[in-house]
Amino acid sequence: MEVFFQALVNGILRSGLYVLTSVGLALSVGVLKIVNFAHGEFLMLGAYLGVFLFVFFGVDPLLSLPLAAAALFALGAVVYRCTIRHVLGAPEINQMLLTFGISVFIQNMALILWTGDPRAINCAYRSLTLHLGGVNAGMGRFITFAIAFLLIVALYMVLTRTRAGKAMQAVSQSRDGAGLVGIRVQKVYLYTFGLSAALAGMAGVMLSMVLYAQPAVGLEFTLKAFCIVVMAGLGNVGGVIWASLLLGVAESVVGTFVPQGSGWSEGVFFILILAVLVFRSRGVGQWFAQ
Amino acid sequence: MVRPVRPGHVFGVLAAGFLALVPLAVDPYLLHIIILILMSAVMALSWDLLVRTGQLSLAHAGFFGLGAYASALACNLLGASWWVSFLAAGLVGGAAALGLGIITLRLHGMYFAIATLAFAEVLRTVALQAKFTGGAVGVTLPAIFGGNRLAAYYLVAAIFVLCLVVSLGLQKSRWGLAFQAIRARQAVAEVLGIDTVKTKLAAFVISSVFPSLVGAFYIHYVTYIIPYEAFSLNTSVSALVMSVFGGIYSTAGPVIGAVVLKILEEYLKSAIVYGYTVIYGLILALVILFMPNGLLGVIRRAAGSGRADQILRWVGGRKRAGASD
Numbered sequence: 001m002e003v004f005f006q007a008l009v010n011g012i013l014r015s016g017l018y019v020l021t022s023v024g025l026a027l028s029v030g031v032l033k034i035v036n037f038a039h040g041e042f043l044m045l046g047a048y049l050g051v052f053l054f055v056f057f058g059v060d061p062l063l064s065l066p067l068a069a070a071a072l073f074a075l076g077a078v079v080y081r082c083t084i085r086h087v088l089g090a091p092e093i094n095q096m097l098l099t100f101g102i103s104v105f106i107q108n109m110a111l112i113l114w115t116g117d118p119r120a121i122n123c124a125y126r127s128l129t130l131h132l133g134g135v136n137a138g139m140g141r142f143i144t145f146a147i148a149f150l151l152i153v154a155l156y157m158v159l160t161r162t163r164a165g166k167a168m169q170a171v172s173q174s175r176d177g178a179g180l181v182g183i184r185v186q187k188v189y190l191y192t193f194g195l196s197a198a199l200a201g202m203a204g205v206m207l208s209m210v211l212y213a214q215p216a217v218g219l220e221f222t223l224k225a226f227c228i229v230v231m232a233g234l235g236n237v238g239g240v241i242w243a244s245l246l247l248g249v250a251e252s253v254v255g256t257f258v259p260q261g262s263g264w265s266e267g268v269f270f271i272l273i274l275a276v277l278v279f280r281s282r283g284v285g286q287w288f289a290q
Numbered sequence: 291m292v293r294p295v296r297p298g299h300v301f302g303v304l305a306a307g308f309l310a311l312v313p314l315a316v317d318p319y320l321l322h323i324i325i326l327i328l329m330s331a332v333m334a335l336s337w338d339l340l341v342r343t344g345q346l347s348l349a350h351a352g353f354f355g356l357g358a359y360a361s362a363l364a365c366n367l368l369g370a371s372w373w374v375s376f377l378a379a380g381l382v383g384g385a386a387a388l389g390l391g392i393i394t395l396r397l398h399g400m401y402f403a404i405a406t407l408a409f410a411e412v413l414r415t416v417a418l419q420a421k422f423t424g425g426a427v428g429v430t431l432p433a434i435f436g437g438n439r440l441a442a443y444y445l446v447a448a449i450f451v452l453c454l455v456v457s458l459g460l461q462k463s464r465w466g467l468a469f470q471a472i473r474a475r476q477a478v479a480e481v482l483g484i485d486t487v488k489t490k491l492a493a494f495v496i497s498s499v500f501p502s503l504v505g506a507f508y509i510h511y512v513t514y515i516i517p518y519e520a521f522s523l524n525t526s527v528s529a530l531v532m533s534v535f536g537g538i539y540s541t542a543g544p545v546i547g548a549v550v551l552k553i554l555e556e557y558l559k560s561a562i563v564y565g566y567t568v569i570y571g572l573i574l575a576l577v578i579l580f581m582p583n584g585l586l587g588v589i590r591r592a593a594g595s596g597r598a599d600q601i602l603r604w605v606g607g608r609k610r611a612g613a614s615d
Contacts, residue, residue: 035400086579092399093346097534098578104527105571112565219523223411226404267415273408277401278393 005135007256008249013141015248016148017203017210021221022228022240023155024199029229031172031192034084034095038103039225040218042072042197045106046204047213048114054121061121061209065147068205069198076197080190088189103218110215118212126209140210147206151199152241159237168192227273247272309451313443325443325511327552328450329504333525334532334544335453336500339460341538343490344473346403349390350501350529352410353383355520357502358509359417362429367422372434376506383502384495391494395487407523414521428516431509442511449507453500457541460496469493473539501529524567528555531570535577537586546585 025039046068053059053067083102087095120126128139159165170178171188179185203221207213228247232239251269258264313321333350340347360382361375370378394405417423435441460466468489471479479486509515528551536547551573558566581588 035403083575083579090578090582093341093344094578094582096346096400096403097530098575100527101531101571101574101576101578103571105568105575108565108568108571112562112568116564223404223408230401264415264419267412267419270408270412270415274393274405274412277397277405277408 002134003256004253007252009132009135009137010141010256011249011252012245013137013145013248014252015244016141016145017207018224018228018244018248019152019241020148020199020203020206022225022232022244023152023237024196024203025222025225026229026232026237026240027168027192027199028196031168032084032088032189034088035099035226036084036193036196037096037099037222038079038106038218039196039200040220040222041103041106041110042076042200042218043204043207043221044110044213044215044218045075046072046201047208047217048110048119048204049201050205050208051119051121051213054123055119061123061205062143062147064205065202068201072201072204073194073198076194077190079197080193084193085186085189103222107215107218114215116215118214119208120212121209123209138210140206144206144210148203151202155199156237164188164191223273224269227269227276231276306451309447313440318439321439321443323553323556325439325446326556327549328443328446329507330528330532330552331545331548332446332450332453332500332504333529334536334548335457335541336497337526337529338533338538338540338544339457339500340490340493340497341533342460342466342469342473343493344399344476345395345490345494346399346530347406347494347497348403348523348526348530349406349409349498351521351523351525352406352413353387353498353501354505354508354525355410355413355417355515355517356386357383357505358515358520359423359429359505360502361506362431362509362515363422365431366429372510375510376503379502379506380499383505384499387495387498388491391491395490395494407526410521410523410526414517417517417520423517426517428514428520429509430514433513434507434510442507446504446507446511449500449503454541454545456496461541465489465492470539524570527567527570527574531574531577535573535584537584540586543584543586550585 021039021043024042025036028034028036028039049068049071050061050064053064054061059067079102083098084095087098123140125139125143130137130139130142157165159169167178167183167188170181170183171185171192175185178188200221204213207217224247228240228243231243231246247269250272254264313324316324333354337347337350357379361372361379364370364375364378365372390406390409394402394409397405418426423429434445460469468479468484471482471484472486472489476486505520532547532551533544534547535551536545537543551570554569555566558569562568577584583590
C-alpha cells in the first residue's frame with residue numbers, strides 16, 4: 001500500500017510540469033486556432049537557458065524562472081511576427097507544416113550547438129527529500145509542483161480579471177466579433193503566443209531542475225501536452241489540471257507496478273494518446289466555454 | 291485505343307530508358323547514391339498520395355520500420371525468401387494502415403497528425419521492448435542478391451516505377467478528382483456522393499504500402515536496422531519535406547524534391563554529422579512561407595502557358611482549379 005501511495009505522490013508531483021506545458025499549448029490552440037508543434041521546443045530552450053544560467057553565472061533556477069519567461073516571451077513574439085502571422089489564413093495543413101518545420105529546426109539546431117548529452121541543474125535542494133508519513137517526495141519536484149500551482153492561479157487571474165485576459169477570451173470566442181468591438185486582434189495573437197512560449201519556457205527551467213535538458217525532450221512534451229489538451233476537451237482550462245494529474249499518475253503507476261515498466265510506460269502513454277484522440281476529439285467545444 | 295503521341299509519352303520513354311541504362315554507366319558509389327535517391331523518391335511520392343486527400347500523416351517512419359521488421363523477421367524466423375518477405379512487408383504495412391485508418395481517419399487535421407505520430411512512437415517502443423524483435427540491438431540480414439548492387443538497383447527502381455504508375459493512375463482516374471474534392475471541402479465532397487472515409491482509407495493504405503516496401507528493401511540492402519533508426523521521426527520529416535519542397539499534390543513534385551534534397555543531404559552529412567536534419571526544418575518553414583506550391587509551382591509560373599507547361603501538366607497531373615488550397 002505504501003508503494004501505491006508513493007507512486008500516487010510521484011504522479012501528482014510529476015503532473016505539475018504537464019499542467020504548465022499544456023496550459024501554454026491550450027492557449028495558443030484556443031486563441032490562435034493553431035497547433036504549435038514547436039511548443040515543446042520552447043520548453044527545451046527554457047531548460048537549456050536554466051542550465052546555462054546556473055552553470056555559467058550560478059543563477060538559482062528559481063531566479064531563472066522570470067528570466068526564462070521574458071526570454072521565451074520575446075522569442076515567441078518574434079516567431080509569431082516572422083512566421084505564424086503569415087499563415088493564419090492559410091489551409092490548416094500549411095500551418096501544421098510550418099510549425100512542424102520550426103520544431104525540427106530548433107530541435108536539430110540544439111543538437112548541433114549543445115550535442116545530445118543530457119545536462120541538468122545540480123542545485124543544492126535538488127537532492128533533498130521530504131518525508132511525509134512514510135512517503136518521500138523529492139524537494140525539486142515538490143517546488144516544481146508548488147510553482148506550477150501558483151502560476152496556474154496567476155494565469156487564471158490574468159485571464160478572468162485583466163483587460164488583456166478578457167481580450168484573449170473574446171478573440172478565442174469570435175475573432176471577428178472581438179475585432180468589431182475594437183480589440184486589436186493581431187496584438188492579442190502576439191501576446192498570447194508569447195505567453196504560451198513563456199509558460200513552456202518556465203516549465204523547461206523546472207524540467208532541468210528535476211530531470212535534465214536534452215534536445216529531443218521537446219517532442220515528448222509536445223505530444224503529452226497535446227494529449228492532455230484533447231483529454232481536457234478543447235475549451236476547458238480547468239480540465240487541463242485534471243487531465244495532467246491523470247496522465248502523471250497513470251505514468252507513475254505503470255512505471256511502478258508493471259515489470260520493465262519504465263520502458264513500457266512510454267508505449268502505454270502513446271496508446272493513451274491514441275485512445276484519447278479517438279474518443280474525445282469528436283465534439284470539439286468552444287474555448288473557455290463554461 | 292490508339293492515341294496520338296504527346297510530349298508526355300516521349301518524356302516517359304526517355305525517363306524509362308534513363309532508369310534502365312544509367313546504372314551501367316556509373317561507378318558503385320554513384321549507384322549507391324542513386325539507390326538512396328530512389329528510396330527517398332518513393333517515400334516522398336507515397337506520402338504525397340495521402341496528402342492529396344488533405345490528411346497530414348506523420349506515420350511514414352512507422353510504416354517504414356514496420357516493413358523493415360516484417361521482412362527481416364519473415365526471413366529470420368520463418369525462413370522466407372526475399373520476395374516473400376517483401377510481400378509480407380507490404381501486407382503487414384497495408385493491414386496496419388487499414389487498422390489505424392479505421393480508427394483515426396475520421397479525425398480532423400491536427401488530431402490525425404498527432405495520432406499518426408503517436409502510432410510511430412508506439413511501434414518503436416514495441417520494437418525496443420518486445421522479445422521477438424531483438425530489442426535495442428535490432429535485426430540483421432544477409433545482403434540481398436549476395437550483395438549485387440546492380441540487382442538491388444533494379445529492384446528499387448521497380449518499386450519506384452510501381453509507385454510512379456500508381457500515382458499517375460490515381461491522378462488521372464476518378465479517385466484523383468475525389469481526393470481533390472475531399473481536400474477542398476469534405477462536406478461538399480460528401481454531398482457529391484463521395485464516400486469520404488472510404489476514399490481516405492484507400493489513399494492511406496496505398497500510401498502506407500510503399501514505405502513498408504522501402505523499409506523491406508532498406509533492411510535487405512543495408513543488412514541491419516535498429517529501432518531508433520527504423521522508427522526515426524527523421525524518416526517522416528524527410529519524406530514530407532521532399533514532397534513539400536518539390537510541390538505537393540503532384541507526381542513530379544515529390545520526385546524532384548527527393549532528387550534535389552537527397553543529393554544535398556548526402557553532401558551535408560559529411561559536413562554536419564549530427565543534426566543535418568536542421569536543413570529540413572529550415573527548408574520546410576521557408577517553403578511554406580515563400581513558395582507554398584513548391585518548386586513545381588515556381589516552374590509552372592515561370593513557364594506560363596507554353597509548351598513546357600504542357601509537359602509539366604502531364605507529369606504533374608491536372609492543374610489545380612481555383613485557389614482551394
